[in-house]
Amino acid sequence: MSGAGGIVLDDARAGRIGFDEAILCEQKTVPQIAEIASRSRDTVGRRLFTRLSAEKFAALPPDLCGAMIYDAQSRTAVLGATAPGAGPPRVAIVSAGSSDANVVAEAQATLAYFGQSTQKIEDVGVAGIWRLLERVDEIASMPVVIAVAGMDAALPTVLAGLVPSFVIGVPTSTGYGAARGGETALSAMLASCGPGLTVVNIDNGYGAACAAMRFLRM
Amino acid sequence: MSGAGGIVLDDARAGRIGFDEAILCEQKTVPQIAEIASRSRDTVGRRLFTRLSAEKFAALPPDLCGAMIYDAQSRTAVLGATAPGAGPPRVAIVSAGSSDANVVAEAQATLAYFGQSTQKIEDVGVAGIWRLLERVDEIASMPVVIAVAGMDAALPTVLAGLVPSFVIGVPTSTGYGAARGGETALSAMLASCGPGLTVVNIDNGYGAACAAMRFLRM
Amino acid sequence: MSGAGGIVLDDARAGRIGFDEAILCEQKTVPQIAEIASRSRDTVGRRLFTRLSAEKFAALPPDLCGAMIYDAQSRTAVLGATAPGAGPPRVAIVSAGSSDANVVAEAQATLAYFGQSTQKIEDVGVAGIWRLLERVDEIASMPVVIAVAGMDAALPTVLAGLVPSFVIGVPTSTGYGAARGGETALSAMLASCGPGLTVVNIDNGYGAACAAMRFLRM
Amino acid sequence: MSGAGGIVLDDARAGRIGFDEAILCEQKTVPQIAEIASRSRDTVGRRLFTRLSAEKFAALPPDLCGAMIYDAQSRTAVLGATAPGAGPPRVAIVSAGSSDANVVAEAQATLAYFGQSTQKIEDVGVAGIWRLLERVDEIASMPVVIAVAGMDAALPTVLAGLVPSFVIGVPTSTGYGAARGGETALSAMLASCGPGLTVVNIDNGYGAACAAMRFLRM
Amino acid sequence: MSGAGGIVLDDARAGRIGFDEAILCEQKTVPQIAEIASRSRDTVGRRLFTRLSAEKFAALPPDLCGAMIYDAQSRTAVLGATAPGAGPPRVAIVSAGSSDANVVAEAQATLAYFGQSTQKIEDVGVAGIWRLLERVDEIASMPVVIAVAGMDAALPTVLAGLVPSFVIGVPTSTGYGAARGGETALSAMLASCGPGLTVVNIDNGYGAACAAMRFLRM
Amino acid sequence: MSGAGGIVLDDARAGRIGFDEAILCEQKTVPQIAEIASRSRDTVGRRLFTRLSAEKFAALPPDLCGAMIYDAQSRTAVLGATAPGAGPPRVAIVSAGSSDANVVAEAQATLAYFGQSTQKIEDVGVAGIWRLLERVDEIASMPVVIAVAGMDAALPTVLAGLVPSFVIGVPTSTGYGAARGGETALSAMLASCGPGLTVVNIDNGYGAACAAMRFLRM
Amino acid sequence: MSGAGGIVLDDARAGRIGFDEAILCEQKTVPQIAEIASRSRDTVGRRLFTRLSAEKFAALPPDLCGAMIYDAQSRTAVLGATAPGAGPPRVAIVSAGSSDANVVAEAQATLAYFGQSTQKIEDVGVAGIWRLLERVDEIASMPVVIAVAGMDAALPTVLAGLVPSFVIGVPTSTGYGAARGGETALSAMLASCGPGLTVVNIDNGYGAACAAMRFLRM
Amino acid sequence: MSGAGGIVLDDARAGRIGFDEAILCEQKTVPQIAEIASRSRDTVGRRLFTRLSAEKFAALPPDLCGAMIYDAQSRTAVLGATAPGAGPPRVAIVSAGSSDANVVAEAQATLAYFGQSTQKIEDVGVAGIWRLLERVDEIASMPVVIAVAGMDAALPTVLAGLVPSFVIGVPTSTGYGAARGGETALSAMLASCGPGLTVVNIDNGYGAACAAMRFLRM
């Protein structure tokens, strides 16, 4: 396909680390995405696409489009079947505000693609801390907690002090001014006095889900 | 006095805004500080000196030294009498960790100089949130709360959601790495989802105390 | 409502801190905002929406739109009645330039929603300082002053040296180049030699108004 | 003890999250550290102290000093017995260069305090990638890998692509100029294309060890 | 031509340094670009235009448009003939991901304009390091290697440790959040422990190609 | 006029400092600009408007539009007559590249409004230093030199070492990547080893022209 | 002299631009400074040394030391005679606080070396604006004003709005926290709404004096 | 050796890339450096140590000290013989000021260790551009030019426009304030309009020398 660029898929990845390569679509062209989808359909049969805009998805060749399921909130598309997870969820996705919903959705969609169900507990930020305290036992019962928060991102610190679970913080770009597009949330989580809190990139719901996968598979 | 530099004290300040000029000693020379102390003794009779190192204090002429009381923890010196505040404290100074004690002390010393007693509630950071929850009623009973925190500075956000008091956040330089000398605490407080939280400069216990004075005098 | 995300309103907030939760609309979807408006209409009966674009407001279901009053300059919408404040204003909103008018409007709209009238004194920046000096007595008669300024934000420092009022600085994103979207105004206010000046986030007229509410209620 | 500041230990922490509070000594005074050591000896009987300089340790009262074991490389001190871990190590600590040895030591000392043995694999940075490739199988056999690297911190990315283990990256302040005291290593790990890599603060061997503890206890 | 601005072409450049001035079109107006193209056609007969959008190219006068060949991926246009390079390529352009394809294309187009053929080896980033290891001998056989990578940019470090070639790193703006538009890739390359790695500006495929030209002509 | 915001023109400015207030239109609304233009027409009779987009200018009431002359390149509009400067120019505006033409134009338009003619010497950046050396005598004959440069901004340093004139550097936002929107040019001019070089804000042709006016009037 | 490094003095500078090269001693070794002093004594007979610590001055060979006059406050040394300026001063050096005294001294010493007397007006910062207003007429009578200020640096903006003089702002590193070692003062001056304010580097009293020299010589 | 940390020397490096691993001593302990020196003496017989302070060198065991030659200016030590380069130098090291002498020395010492002689041309910065113009032919005759400059780093841009040689820019930490410890010099070189200029880390004379080695060996 012309304009598809030089593409080498890391198809040995699942064998090495336990889950396959997803495609970060943000800076890829439509022909590149189409080429990857087409190759994946013909070989391994499935693939997750992240940060895919509705416009780019719509511009893919109809047969590829038809073979994929697009989710606007998480901006993901899935090629091939998603194996539904058996058993109760082992990952909680907790968010500070409803403005963080897109990032929550990306984490959830990624885990679903990998066959894991999740428990969402949204909009429980610490400015009204009773919302979180009401759900602490439920959260503490999960081995992995993905804590999603923007602005000052106080939620993951409070959580890490309350539950024994493995906590993965995802700073979001929610907020303005001194929130600096998520930089403040990121720095706050890193400088947190909550012991053993780990962090991934700003808005990186995908990365948090991959970390959860590493945890669950061990 | 030779080497004392050109000094103009703003002696009309108390008349305009209700409290007199304090002297920020950090970048002043010993002769400059001595000149200010000497002039103050001979005119208004009292003065607060902030960010004064023990070394500089010790290097002042003995008669000036003798007329001042130095406090090592807050790095302040007071020339002249401190009028003890009558009645119960109306300002709580709440801190996240015991590493913030110097800044707590500067706020307390400044308010004491201005005749106000304070209630200290230290080391109640949100990584162990029960410590704060135990003291909420006490804090909520104070008109003004100075909330001192470093690292990710989650405490003031939680506080601002729990009490109706006027909350003044003081970010501190406690922490390392992504704490960036207090910048992260500062940004977190500014980007906070705690409604109506106000902020002063990093480690600026003096400024928080001055703001409290404006509040109390209104 | 589909796409509305997980929403938990902090309806106990007014009981705890004296004023109710406002909705920051910037990163919320239209279905989320509609869900919040609808729930609020059916329960507490009123709500303030901030940083709401005209486009999003127009996209709300007609019945909700009809129950709200939208103000384009402040980008706020009010659901339910606004109780007009009795008595003369106790808050002055002072701005450096007419480019700061949107932020002034957000502070004013928020205080109006909370039942407080305000006195606006605009475009009195210190490059032509006579404009400010003419109004000093008027400003000094107010218990609370919200000082709004962008660029180098020299106005709040000058004000804090002239009046005994409680001064809340709001840096704005006015300016270009080294103004860095409000970062310079923010830093200047924090590093100010004006004693007891407190600061909120860049362009955060809402936050300054909430701080004023805390003050007025004490 | 005079000068000890207001101290509230979070002694319920172990009950909530599975391991007890360690004391970050960097910005604490000697009297504060002594007070904490003394109280800990009299109550829970053990405590880990981090970022404790040799000077401060030596300045503690002799009886406390005698009750603690100080390790200069990790700058930690342990009060009370360290329960040696039974069984083979489940955590590998992998470092890019021998300049990262202090941070490796802090992670190791923390895990030892919590009763976990560790496997160190040092100085295997990717500028000479054969050093890492030789050890891949050994590393892949561990459930948790703490990957310590400064400068451009390419090691954790390469590792995350090679092993299925849970990888916790610790950026270090090794390097100069554009290494910016660890900021570049930190950003590189966060922006890494290694899927599911999690990150803690710069030089935070303690935090990585706490995260490992959360993992091992689940 | 009206609106063309004051233009002085550095036509002595090729005589001094061995290759002629290219035109950076990003902040130039269409009349300025047209003026330069027109003058170049009438004097030296050829010219390379970089960072030229398709919109601006289409807005040039038809006769100029017709005398130029535009390449959308590299955003370059060439006026006049491109002398095809004789012999096998002496420059490898290696990239970490297919998202870096535009920058690869700019380097390739520039070298082609200067008469040099190149060998492209794309999408061999270190998260799946076998892709790179498979091609090491091929890369090591080239005197010059242009290493293009975004995000954490670990590829150039690994390469610089594997091949004796002269390695020129080009950080790209690929990625999001902590990738900071290429700043992290840039800093990582500069702080790299890969000995003798040189670096050019973010996304500067043109600059890397010019450096390669300096190398090849020596 | 509705929506015009609170406007106070500093009409005493010319009396104090020698030239009148210009209007920075970037963050002002069309009604605000119209109100200012209308008031100015009715009082002092003239006014300079800067950073005015063609769209906003076109949206002004026709009678105001008709009373103003708009210049698209400098994005300025002039209300009222411009007094042409008598005698030869005393200000040179020297630029590094033709991409800096907008900023050159703003400086020129401002000086023209103030009655000063200027000598433009464009596109003489130091990558082809003969272009500058050819014009040194001409430049040295001017009392004031406005030196406009983006990217690494080496031109003003070289100039300041070659001519005795008063040199005012204007960094521009020309460039990409490490040029950081003009920040690098700004920092380079400030850190310059060219003795006595003064600097104004990024892209601030207006400010440089005002400084030149202060010079010429003394 | 061994260890003196390769030194080439720009002895033609005075002929080109009107004043001779000064020696920035901060990163030079004692042998380098000695070599420069020795050569200068033997050729042009005079030289200004800036940012010279008392320790380095004392370490120079005694004969050179004896031929120079060292001033501790400005950290300058002068070799050879300083021609006292005839007539009244034409440059005012105005400072915001007495903490800025070192920078004031450097500007004054530099102008003295160049034969210019100066008028110092110190400690007139805008937190007590009456101090400045009292001196406005005196300042306005000077052709050149060097305005020295740290922290939020509001003084130069106010000054530029009050006097017609040529104003050169010198940001200082006075302050802490958000003052960021002078960065905030620098940015505030650059983003200033004071028209025609020019700026030099942080703490660069020398550069401001050189700019004043360019002015006075024109 | 106790305290020597885990050390793995990359002894295959010379075989892969043509020159052996040097030891960056800045963050290594004396026992680590001693261990490396001792092992190197016993195996390959030679080694270069960089960023080694005089204090650490003096603290090495006497026999190791005696086997090494320490150079204070470059802060390097060489173990084993340095093979003197035959033939005329092919690398010029050009610096802007004598304050850059340490970095010049590091590049020179590294090349000497690798058997290459160099030609130094120091203190020819562009504030007095005649110094550079006098030496252009000499510089242009060298295949490789290492251009060392701090502050605004205009020299490498001017050089890259004048000579056809391969130019490697080394930004230095010379300067203060807006020089920001070399960040401005670094950014200026990266954003340079000098075509084909490559850059290494701040103060990285070692890295520039390694790049030169790659060049010379091809």
Ligand SMILES: Nc1ncnc2c1ncn2[C@@H]1O[C@H](COP(=O)(O)O)[C@@H](O)[C@H]1O
């Ligand atoms: N080296 C360390 N790095 C980061 N956090 C630490 C470290 N050591 C202890 N802590 C935690 O930091 C917090 C400090 O609280 P405080 O001592 O009250 O200021 C506690 O929750 C500790 O568990």
Ligand SMILES: Nc1ncnc2c1ncn2[C@@H]1O[C@H](COP(=O)(O)O)[C@@H](O)[C@H]1O
């Ligand atoms: N002055 C220096 N600047 C940058 N890198 C250096 C320097 N000296 C040695 N190196 C390299 O830095 C790397 C450091 O690795 P390590 O010593 O294991 O931390 C090695 O690859 C060295 O070749």
Ligand SMILES: Nc1ncnc2c1ncn2[C@@H]1O[C@H](COP(=O)(O)O)[C@@H](O)[C@H]1O
């Ligand atoms: N610790 C402090 N932090 C911030 N400002 C202070 C402090 N102490 C005193 N100040 C104020 O800082 C200003 C310094 O002015 P000057 O001493 O003239 O530089 C005065 O207005 C003081 O009231």
Ligand SMILES: Nc1ncnc2c1ncn2[C@@H]1O[C@H](COP(=O)(O)O)[C@@H](O)[C@H]1O
């Ligand atoms: N205090 C100072 N601040 C800034 N530049 C200075 C200062 N003192 C001298 N200079 C200039 O800095 C340049 C330094 O060049 P060099 O000494 O060769 O590194 C010379 O052009 C001096 O005129």
Ligand SMILES: [Mg+2]
């Ligand atoms: Mg919410």
Ligand SMILES: [Mg+2]
């Ligand atoms: Mg504590």
Ligand SMILES: [Mg+2]
């Ligand atoms: Mg105005």
Ligand SMILES: [Mg+2]
């Ligand atoms: Mg090593």
Ligand SMILES: [Mg+2]
């Ligand atoms: Mg790929």
Ligand SMILES: [Mg+2]
């Ligand atoms: Mg040009």
Ligand SMILES: [Mg+2]
């Ligand atoms: Mg003062």
Ligand SMILES: [Mg+2]
């Ligand atoms: Mg020099």
